[in-house]
Amino acid sequence: MADIDITSQTIDGMGPHGTKVGLLRVLGPAHVWALGVGIVLVGEYMGWNFAVGKGGAYAALIACWFAGILYSCVAMIDSEVTSTVASAGGQYTQAKHIIGPLMAFNVGLYLVFAYTMLEAANAITAGYLFFVVAQMTGHAGDLDQRPFIILVIMFLAWLNYRGVLATLTFNLVITAIAFCAILILFLSTSGILGGGIMEHTALFEGHELPYGWIGVLAAMHFGLWYYLGIEGTTQAAEEVRSPARALPFGTLAGIMTLLIAATLTWYVCSGVLPWEYLGDGVNGSVAPLFDTARLSGSNGLVWLLGFGTLFATLASANGCINDASRAWFAMGRDKYLPGWFGAVHPQYRTPYRAIVFLVPIALIFALGAPLDQVITFSILSGLLGYTFMPLNIILFRRKWPLETIKRGYEHPFHPIPAITLLTLCGVTFFAVFLGYGTQLVAMIGFYIVVSLWFHFWRYRFVNRGAQFTMPWPKPQGY
Amino acid sequence: MDLWNYLEYAAWGISALLGLHMLVDWLKTDSSYSEDVLTSSREGELEAMAEEHRR
Numbered sequence: 001m002a003d004i005d006i007t008s009q010t011i012d013g014m015g016p017h018g019t020k021v022g023l024l025r026v027l028g029p030a031h032v033w034a035l036g037v038g039i040v041l042v043g044e045y046m047g048w049n050f051a052v053g054k055g056g057a058y059a060a061l062i063a064c065w066f067a068g069i070l071y072s073c074v075a076m077i078d079s080e081v082t083s084t085v086a087s088a089g090g091q092y093t094q095a096k097h098i099i100g101p102l103m104a105f106n107v108g109l110y111l112v113f114a115y116t117m118l119e120a121a122n123a124i125t126a127g128y129l130f131f132v133v134a135q136m137t138g139h140a141g142d143l144d145q146r147p148f149i150i151l152v153i154m155f156l157a158w159l160n161y162r163g164v165l166a167t168l169t170f171n172l173v174i175t176a177i178a179f180c181a182i183l184i185l186f187l188s189t190s191g192i193l194g195g196g197i198m199e200h201t202a203l204f205e206g207h208e209l210p211y212g213w214i215g216v217l218a219a220m221h222f223g224l225w226y227y228l229g230i231e232g233t234t235q236a237a238e239e240v241r242s243p244a245r246a247l248p249f250g251t252l253a254g255i256m257t258l259l260i261a262a263t264l265t266w267y268v269c270s271g272v273l274p275w276e277y278l279g280d281g282v283n284g285s286v287a288p289l290f291d292t293a294r295l296s297g298s299n300g301l302v303w304l305l306g307f308g309t310l311f312a313t314l315a316s317a318n319g320c321i322n323d324a325s326r327a328w329f330a331m332g333r334d335k336y337l338p339g340w341f342g343a344v345h346p347q348y349r350t351p352y353r354a355i356v357f358l359v360p361i362a363l364i365f366a367l368g369a370p371l372d373q374v375i376t377f378s379i380l381s382g383l384l385g386y387t388f389m390p391l392n393i394i395l396f397r398r399k400w401p402l403e404t405i406k407r408g409y410e411h412p413f414h415p416i417p418a419i420t421l422l423t424l425c426g427v428t429f430f431a432v433f434l435g436y437g438t439q440l441v442a443m444i445g446f447y448i449v450v451s452l453w454f455h456f457w458r459y460r461f462v463n464r465g466a467q468f469t470m471p472w473p474k475p476q477g478y
Numbered sequence: 479m480d481l482w483n484y485l486e487y488a489a490w491g492i493s494a495l496l497g498l499h500m501l502v503d504w505l506k507t508d509s510s511y512s513e514d515v516l517t518s519s520r521e522g523e524l525e526a527m528a529e530e531h532r533r
Contacts, residue, residue, distance in 0.1 A: 020518040021511075087521045139482040147489035154493040161500050238521075333519060343516040345507060352507070356500055469521040 023088060024349035026165045027240045032233045032250020034172035035322065037257050038315035039115075039229030041178050042122060044258075044265040045312045046287045047375070051222035053279025054435075055215025057270040058208055060279075062216050063223025064262050066424060071227035073421035074386055075255040076411035077393045079248035082234040083408025085470060086243030088351075089330025090234030090323070091385055091392070096334070097470060098396050101462060103388065105454045106447055108331045110385040111235075115324035116358055117378035118229065119153070120365035122317035124374070126152045127366075128286075129310050149366050156318045157359045160325065163348045164239050171318050174311035179261060181308030185289060186264045189272065189296050197296060198271035207275055220431040221379070226262035228382055229316070230254050231389075235323040244408025268292055321355065321362075328354040335463040336454075376436050380443050383432065387425045390418035399475035 051060040078091075087093045092111060096104035127145030134143040159167050187193045209215060233251040240246040269278055269288040272295050277284040285291045293305035329351030332341025345352040365374055397414055411417060432440055508516070 020515050022519045089521075093521070134482045137482075139480060143482055144486055147486050147493065150493045151489040154496040158496040158500055161503075330521070333517075333521065339517055342519060343513075344519045346511055346515065347507075352500075352504060356504060359497075466520070 021344045021346045021349070023238045023344060023351070024164060025239055025241050027168060027236055027246065029240075029246040029249040029253070030172055031165075031168040032236050032240060032246050033254050033257070034168055034175050034315075035236055035319050036230045036233035036251055036254035037179065038171040038175040038312075039118070039232045039319035039323070040227055040254075040258055040316070041175060041261065042125070042312040042316040043225035043228055044182065044261050045178070045289050045309045046125065047225040047281065048222060048262070048265065049269065049278050049285055049288045050281045051219035051225070051279075052270070052275050053281070054211070054218040054222060056207055056210040057204060057266075057275045057278070059211075059216040059219040060223070060270070061266050063219040064226050064266050066220065066427075067223035067226055068259050068262065070224075070386070070421060070424040070428070071230055071258070072255055073417040073424075074231050074389060075251050076417050077389050077421070078231050078234050079251045079409045080407055080411045081393060081396055082237050082251075083244045083247045084405065086237040086240075086247065086408075087330065087469070088235065088238040088326040088333075090237065090327065091231065091388065092327050092330055093237075094234075094392055094396075095388065096467060098392055098399065099388075101336075101459060101467070102451060102455060105331075105336055105458075106451060107385060107388055108327055108336060109447070109450060110381045110388075111327040112324050112331075112358075114378050114381035114385065115229075115232070115320040115327070116362050117365060117374050117381070119317045119320035119324065119362045120369070121371055121374045121378060122313050122320065123149045123152045123362065123366040124371050126310065126313045126317070129313065133306070146367060150363065152314065152317060153359060153362050153366060156314070156321050157355055159318065160321045160355050161345070161348065161350060161352055164236075164322070164350060167318060167322060168236070171315050175315045178308040178312040178315065179257060181304045182261050182264055182268075182289065185293055185296075185301060185305060186268050188298065188301060189268055189292065198267075200271045203271065203274055210275075217427065217431050218434050220428050221435055224379060224382070224428065226265075227255070227258050228379065229319070230258060231382075231385065232319055232323040235326040238326075248409035265289060272296075321358070324358055325351050325354040328358060334467060335461050336458070339463075373439070376439050377443065380432065380436075380440060383425065383428060384447070386421065387429075390415075390422040390425075393418050399477065400472060401476065404476070405472050 048060070048064070051063045055063075081094045081098070082090065085094050085097050089108065090111065092104055092108035095107040127149035130148040131143045131145050159170060189197050191198065211218070230251065233247065233254060237243055237247060265288075269292050272292045273285055273288060278288055287309050290302075290305045290309050293301040328337065328341055331337045332339055332354065341354050341357065343353045344350065394415055402410060429440070
C-alpha cells in the first residue's frame with residue numbers, strides 16, 4: 001500500500017493492478033449533467049416533432065410524458081448500478097459484471113453504434129444549419145455542406161483527444177446556453193414576460209387526436225427523441241472524482257432538466273405552429289423552436305434560438321464522441337476488441353486511439369448515409385440497450401442484495417421501475433415496427449450475426465481472468 | 479466569391495490541420511512510449527485501492 005499515492009504529482013495515475021497511465025479523474029456532477037443533457041437537448045430543438053406528424057399534438061405530449069417515465073426509470077437504474085460499477089464503458093461494464101460476456105459484447109456494440117450514428121446525424125444537421133444561415137445572409141448558390149460537416153467532427157474529435165476536462169467544460173457552457181434559450185423563449189412567448197402568442201385552443205380544435213390512439217402508439221417512436229442519450233452519463237464513471245456522488249447527482253439532475261425542457265418545448269411549439277406543419281420535419285418545421293422564435297417577431301429570440309440550435313447540435317456530437325470512444329476503449333481494454341484500442345494518452349489521459357479510430361467511421365456515415373436511416377439505426381441500438389437495463393438491475397439486486405454491497409445510490413420502488421421500463425420498451429418496439437419494421441429486423445439480424453462471431457471466434461482472445469474487477473462478495477446463489 | 483466561399487475553404491483547411499495534428503501526435507506518442515505503458519490502464523482502480531486500504 002505504501003507505494004500507492006493517488007495525490008502524487010509526479011506519477012499521476014499510478015495505481016494498483018499495474019496501471020501506469022489511466023484516465024484522469026477530474027470531473028464533477030456538473031460535467032456529468034453536461035454530458036447527459038448535452039447529448040439529448042438537440043432532440044428538443046429538432047426531431048421530436050415527427051411525433052406530432054404521427055398522431056397530432058396531444059399524441060406528442062402523451063409520448064413525451066410516457067417516454068419521460070421510461071427515461072426516469074433508465075436514469076434511476078443507471079444511477080444505482082453505475083455508482084457501484086464505476087468504470088469506463090458504462091452499461092457495457094455493467095453487463096460484463098452482472099450478466100456475462102455475450103451480453104456485454106452486444107451492449108458495447110449498441111453503445112458505440114448508437115453514439116457514432118448520433119454523432120454523424122448531428123454533424124449532418126450542423127452542415128444543414130450552416131447552409132440555412134448562408135441562405136439567410138444572401139449567399140448566392142448552394143453552400144457545400146461537406147467541409148462544415150467534416151469540420152464539426154474533426155474539431156470535436158480533436159477536443160476530445162486533448163482532454164476530458166476541456167471537452168466537458170465546453171459542453172457545460174454550450175448546453176447551459178441552449179437550455180436557457182428554451183426557458184427564455186417560453187417566458188417571452190407564453191405571456192409571462194410581455195404579450196403571449198399562444199393559440200393552443202384554436203390550433204387544436206378538431207385535431208385533438210387526428211389518427212386516434214394508434215397515432216399515440218406510433219408517436220412513441222419519436223417520443224424517445226426528447227430524452228435519447230441521457231444514459232450516456234455513465235460513460236464518465238472512470239473520470240469523475242467521486243463516482244458515488246457525481247454520477248447519481250448529474251444523471252438525476254439531467255433527467256429533471258430534460259423533463260422540463262421537453263414539456264416547455266412541446267407547449268411553446270404546439271401553441272404557435274399548426275400541427276400539420278409542426279409534424280412534418282422534412283418539408284415543414286425542421287427546427288420547431290427556431291421556427292417559433294421566428295414567428296415571435298423578435299430578432300433577439302431568432303438569434304438566441306439560432307445559436308441554441310447550433311450549440312445543442314455541437315454538444316450532442318461532442319458528448320457522443322466522448323461516450324462512443326469510452327465504450328470502444330473499455331472493450332479494447334478487456335480484449336473484447338483488439339487490446340490496442342485500450343491505450344491511454346500519457347499526457348492528455350484520453351483513450352486517444354479509440355477517439356481517432358471512430359472519426360473515419362463517423363465521417364463515412366455523415367457524408368454517405370441518409371439522415372433518417374442514420375437516426376433510425378441510432379434509436380434502435382439505444383432501444384436495445386434500454387431493454388437490457390431492467391434485466392440488468394433485476395439480476396444485480398438478486399445477486400448482490402442491498403445489504404451485501406454499498407451503493408452510491410439506491411433507486412426506490414424496485415422492481416416497479418424495471419417492470420415499467422421493460423413494458424414501455426415493448427410498446428416502443430411495436431411502435432418502431434409500425435414505421436421501420438424492415439430496419440428493425442435487419443438490425444436484430446446484424447446483432448445475431450456478430451454475436452455468433454463473438455461466441456465462436458472472438459471470445460478466445462478475451463482477457464477472462466481480468467474481467468471481473470470489483471471487490472464484491474460472491475454473488476448469491478453461486 | 480463571397481464570405482461563405484472563403485469559409486468553405488477555411489473549414490477544409492482547419493479540418494485538415496486538426497486531423498494532421500492528431501495523427502502526428504498519435505505517431506509521436508506511440509514511438510515515445512512502450513506499448514506496455516500505453517495499454518497499462520486497468521479497470522477498477524478506485525475499488526482496488528479501497529480493497530487494499532482494508533487489508
